[in-house]
Amino acid sequence: MYVHDHLGRPLTSARMSVNGTRLHYRAEGEEETVVLLHGAPKASCHWRDVVPHLTPHYTVITPDLRGLGDSDPAAGGFDTVTLAEDIAGRERPFIDHWMSREAHHVDALASDFLDEYVRCCTLPGRLRAMLFIYRATLEDAEVNRAAARAPLPMPVLAVGGTYAVGDDPARQMREVATDVREVLLDTGHHPAQEAPRETAEACLGFFAGDR
Known part of the structure; x- marks a missing residue:
């Protein structure tokens, strides 16, 4: 493809x-x-x-x-x-x-x-x-726990699908980052395929510094 x-x-x-x-x-x-x-x-x-x-x-x-x-x-x-x-x-x-x-x-x-x-x-x-x-999920959990001791200082975009994980990406990222911008889209677990334009707009706005 x-x-x-x-x-x-x-x-x-x-x-x-x-x-x-x-x-x-x-x-x-x-x-x-x-x-x-x-x-x-x-x-x-x-x-x-x-x-x-x-x-x-x-x-x-x-x-x-x-x-x-x-x-x-x-x-x-x-x-x-x-x-x-x-x-x-x-x-x-x-x-x-x-x-x-x-x-x-x-x-x-x-x-x-x-x-x-x-x-x-x-x-x-x-x-x-x-x-x-x-x-490797349990191993990842240990890595994430260690990372949370020194949170990421840079902005982080967390995109979630309302009908899948919802606000879980934002909640999880707030455990390891101090500046999390959350976007919820009208999708399931595949925003890039279910709502490609909205996903791209969220990325472009984030890259431009929008909140």
């Missing part, structure tokens, strides 16, 4: 060796840099409908996270995950169910997005890597 800028040009696709693995990323634009990170079970294409609103003002970089999308599987650290074995070969119904259950505007989940997520999940090692992210 291609991701285009505001002029309809595909973002440059490239790879970079980082911390013992190779990450795939897309980039385009001018001026200051904005990095957009996806979650699971997504890939960098998740930001496709947001990117064109940002590239007139910023250089946008959208990487596929370690072990996901078109990035290489991580060289180590991935134990056998029984659920991955159970799901193997049934990625499409798994992804469809996961994404639709978390969405409010289910019709916004375009089939080409779902096709791309499934393609990425069926690459060797990708599904296991995605599930390993959730296995």
Whole structure:
């Protein structure tokens, strides 16, 4: 799947060796840099409908996270995950169910997005890597507790979907940051796909210093 800028040009696709693995990323634009990170079970294409609103003002970089999308599987650290074995070969119904259950505007989940997520999940090692992210939850909690002892001083934007996590992103960020700006959108768990224009407007306003 291609991701285009505001002029309809595909973002440059490239790879970079980082911390013992190779990450795939897309980039385009001018001026200051904005990095957009996806979650699971997504890939960098998740930001496709947001990117064109940002590239007139910023250089946008959208990487596929370690072990996901078109990035290489991580060289180590991935134990056998029984659920991955159970799901193997049934990625499409798994992804469809996961994404639709978390969405409010289910019709916004375009089939080409779902096709791309499934393609990425069926690459060797990708599904296991995605599930390993959730296995690391307790480790993440320890990291966050340590981070809370020295809160982030810079402004932080917390975007939540009213019909999913609601104000949880803002509540969680206030535990580790002192200046949190909250935006609630009329979406489920996928604001970038369910409300791309509103998501981009929230980002642009935040980058411009709006409160």
